[in-house]
Amino acid sequence: MSHAHSAAPPSVAVIGGGPAGLMAAEVLAAAGVRVDLYDAMPSVGRKFLLAGVGGMNITHSEDKPAFLARYRERRAEIAALLEDFDADGLRAWIHGLGIETFVGSSGRVFPSDMKAAPLLRAWLKRLRESGVQIHTRQRWLGWNADGNLRLRSATGEVTRHADATVLALGGGSWARLGSDGAWVPLLQARGVDIATLQPANCGFEVKSWSALLRDKFAGAPVKNIALALQGEAPRRGEFILTATGVEGSLVYAWSAAIRERINQHGSATLLLDLLPDRSQDKIEAALNKPRGSRSMAKHLHSQLGIDGVKAALLRERTSAEQFADSAQLAAAIKALPIVLRRPRPLDEAISSAGGISFAALDPHLMLQQLPGVFCAGEMLDWEAPTGGYLLTACFASGRAAGLGALKWLDL
Secondary structure, three states: OOOOOOOOEEEEEOOOOOOHHHHHHHHHOOOOEEEEOOOOOOOOOOOHHOOOOOOEEEOOOHHHHHHOOOOOHHHHHHHHOOOOOHHHHHHHHHHOOOOOOOEOOOOEEEEEEOOOOOHHHHHHHHHHHHOOOEEEOOOEEEOOOOEEEEEEEEOOOEEEOEEEEEOOOOOOOHHOOOOOOOOHHHHHHHOOOEEEEEEOOOOOOEOOHHHHHHHHOOEEEEEEEEEEEOOOEEEEEEEEEOOOOOOOOHHHHHHHHHHHHHHOOOOOEEEEOOOOOOHHHHHHHHHHHOOOOHHHHHHHHHHHHHHHHHHHHHHHHHOOHHOOOHHHHHHHOEEEHHHEEEEEOOOOOEEEEEEEEEEEEOOEEOOOOOOOOEEEEEHHHOOOOOOOOHHHHHHHHHHHHHHHHHHHHOO
């Protein structure tokens, strides 16, 4: 469709004020389109701000093949989105807002002050100056019979006409920050294929910890260890023991694989290596040194430095017979099984897997079932570990959806 130059510019509605929605709004406004952005919350970018509380990890500096591999089975689809807005493109864009970035020791990229708020402030100022109208406390309810958008505000329901719409409503985690998955039935009713939302980057539950372990060590970090999913190569790092199981960075790194295993087999076994720098032979030799009247617990501490939460886990997950036999104990120290039963609830997860299937979208992220409606961000069926990968793909998909809407409007 084409627009005569005398006519008013087309208007596009963006639903959702996270990074994907704001990015779509920026692309559209830059092309001279009238952009109205609606968000159900009292302010935009809430999950983005909370994600930045411990240091705003915006993207990752690793090379492209390794970076793309983080998206697992959605690698090809995400690679297409990152084609002209990758990690370097995102950094350059941030620098354009007047905010410098640096690469941390882990390869993660941060704004120089580590904070999300100044970045969001600078961005919102630029968006408002470019004419983007931001409407908060406006919850999207779908479409009416005429195809107009239905929105609920404090004063009741309103309808809005839009020449194109970008949906960037987030996944299903952290409902209190706005991403509650309420859009799923609205799109399913229109025949859009959606994979069930599931927790990603989440903690997992064990059958039960002993009262002793729970009361004394819930919340304790387990450091300088390696974790492996049975049959996979171990990864080093740390995790946190929780009242119900395990969480933390190393568990999140494994979460997609753990979740799929639980879906298939009903449980998944993590193998914990308490001393990744020592071989089983060396551990056994240390355990075989004479200990006189000292207890095995004291012997473990003096010979191998195993104490605290590590010693408690070892005691918890070995039988009396294993604990008393140095060969069996050495084997347990290198591969202590932790059986996981289920992920923690979706609303506690950092992000969600599942969402709108890529088959339901054209290459410009338009819904095949709903011409003129584009989708971006965590609504789409992909997932990634923490480390900046989630945000990078959210930014890139928002940009792609905005460009898709412009193409569809013939601009």
